[in-house]
Amino acid sequence: MFGPRIVGDNGIELRPPTLEDYKLFTDWQMRPEVTRFWGPRFTTDTVATAEERLKRHLESNDSVSWSIAYGGETVGFTGIFDISWTDRDGETGIFIGRHDLYGKGIASEAVRLRMAFIWNELGLHRTHNWIALANEGSWRANQKSGYSQIGTYPRSWFRSGEWFDEWLGEAFPNTFPAGKLPSPWRDEGHPK
Amino acid sequence: MALGGIVIGKRTTLRTPTEDDLPSYSRWMADMRVRRAAGVWHQPAMPATWKERLKEQAKEQRAVLWSIETEGRLIGLVRARLGSLEGPPAAHLQHFIVDPDQWRKGYGWDAALALHRYFFDYLDLKRSGFELRADNVAALRIAERLGYTEFGRGHQVHYRDGAYVDEVWLVMQREAWDERWAEKEREYLPLGKAPR
Numbered sequence: 001m002f003g004p005r006i007v008g009d010n011g012i013e014l015r016p017p018t019l020e021d022y023k024l025f026t027d028w029q030m031r032p033e034v035t036r037f038w039g040p041r042f043t044t045d046t047v048a049t050a051e052e053r054l055k056r057h058l059e060s061n062d063s064v065s066w067s068i069a070y071g072g073e074t075v076g077f078t079g080i081f082d083i084s085w086t087d088r089d090g091e092t093g094i095f096i097g098r099h100d101l102y103g104k105g106i107a108s109e110a111v112r113l114r115m116a117f118i119w120n121e122l123g124l125h126r127t128h129n130w131i132a133l134a135n136e137g138s139w140r141a142n143q144k145s146g147y148s149q150i151g152t153y154p155r156s157w158f159r160s161g162e163w164f165d166e167w168l169g170e171a172f173p174n175t176f177p178a179g180k181l182p183s184p185w186r187d188e189g190h191p192k
Numbered sequence: 193m194a195l196g197g198i199v200i201g202k203r204t205t206l207r208t209p210t211e212d213d214l215p216s217y218s219r220w221m222a223d224m225r226v227r228r229a230a231g232v233w234h235q236p237a238m239p240a241t242w243k244e245r246l247k248e249q250a251k252e253q254r255a256v257l258w259s260i261e262t263e264g265r266l267i268g269l270v271r272a273r274l275g276s277l278e279g280p281p282a283a284h285l286q287h288f289i290v291d292p293d294q295w296r297k298g299y300g301w302d303a304a305l306a307l308h309r310y311f312f313d314y315l316d317l318k319r320s321g322f323e324l325r326a327d328n329v330a331a332l333r334i335a336e337r338l339g340y341t342e343f344g345r346g347h348q349v350h351y352r353d354g355a356y357v358d359e360v361w362l363v364m365q366r367e368a369w370d371e372r373w374a375e376k377e378r379e380y381l382p383l384g385k386a387p388r
Contacts, residue, residue, distance in 0.1 A: 039277070039278045040277050040278055086351055086352075087349060087350050087351045087356075088351065089349060125348065125351075125356075126346075126347075126348060126349065128346060128349075150344050150345055150346060150347070151342075151343050151344020151345060151361060152343060152344070153343055153344065153361070153363070154343065154363070154365075155279065155280060156278075156279050157278050157279065158278060158279065168343075168344040168346075168361070170346055170347060172347075172348075
């Protein structure tokens with residue numbers, strides 16, 4: 001399924017992806033500037049199959065996908081995938097396709113919004129992820145919303161002559177910082 | 193790839209699965225002892241569905257399925273993903289299921305050793321990895337004996353039997369295989385040393 005619109009701080013929001021977004025996603029994943037920690041930089045996706053992919057994700061019963069918007073413009077995507085409704089666990093991921101916007105806190109805010117939705121609306125018990133250890137910005141963004149490291153997978157990626165380990169993380173509802181709950185869950189008069 | 197060929201152990205043999213194996217597969221997937229120990233390879237189903245699954249498995253490009261037998265009797269199955277594009281060539285064990293009625297007889301160890309010989313001695317893979325439920329003591333013992341080490345632990349990952357259980361992530365590097373097993377576990381004698 002696609003996630004609903006969740007408005008965060010500093011012009012950042014999560015919103016349901018559009019067909020145009022899907023075309024962007026494919027294009028970004030072919031670019032060297034944003035694929036140092038995201039591979040393999042080839043695809044079977046084409047503009048023509050974008051609609052098919054959108055439909056597949058939309059109809060999926062074990063994932064929730066969002067586009068990330070900054071100042072009204074789509075700049076990346078995030079979501080939770082491979083949800084096990086028995087274990088109430090799923091894998092989260094995030095990709096910022098606009099390298100010129102790195103360092104602006106977009107990922108941190110997107111993760112905060114995503115995790116608030118997961119804990120308050122999906123009723124999950126746990127989430128997990130694997131992130132290149134060298135991609136410090138990404139795992140730090142996840143840490144701010146309650147992720148902690150539970151292992152290191154050695155030599156997972158090879159880029160330009162060096163191996164990268166992976167940072168393995170997990171989060172639980174009670175590890176989400178209570179003071180960081182976004183709207184609408186923190187709003188006065190909200191059922192919670 | 194897709195359906196595995198014959199790999200001979202001392203007491204067990206990994207071999208190509210056939211349709212005749214499918215009723216046993218279905219029975220194991222419905223067995224609560226199996227389901228407590230590990231995730232199943234598909235849920236129990238009607239025979240026609242299992243035939244379809246086997247057909248689909250045969251088309252798989254990256255995952256290989258074997259049946260395990262001993263003295264001509266089917267006792268288990270194993271499925272592994274092979275290959276890696278961005279990391280070292282590797283195996284990832286997805287399912288290793290032994291018929292619960294055949295547990296504690298050493299078949300799991302024997303089949304696991306043969307399978308890893310195939311990974312390292314035949315395919316020249318650089319590592320193998322898999323996840324285990326933390327209370328699956330028998331499998332953990334086999335993994336440790338083979339040379340696996342823990343690199344991560346997920347907390348309260350799987351729900352079953354009214355409670356959550358942790359998950360242990362294990363990896364075995366090629367070096368560990370070489371150190372422990374390479375001398376003893378070879379499928380073929382070096383060329384020129386075969387008896388004439």
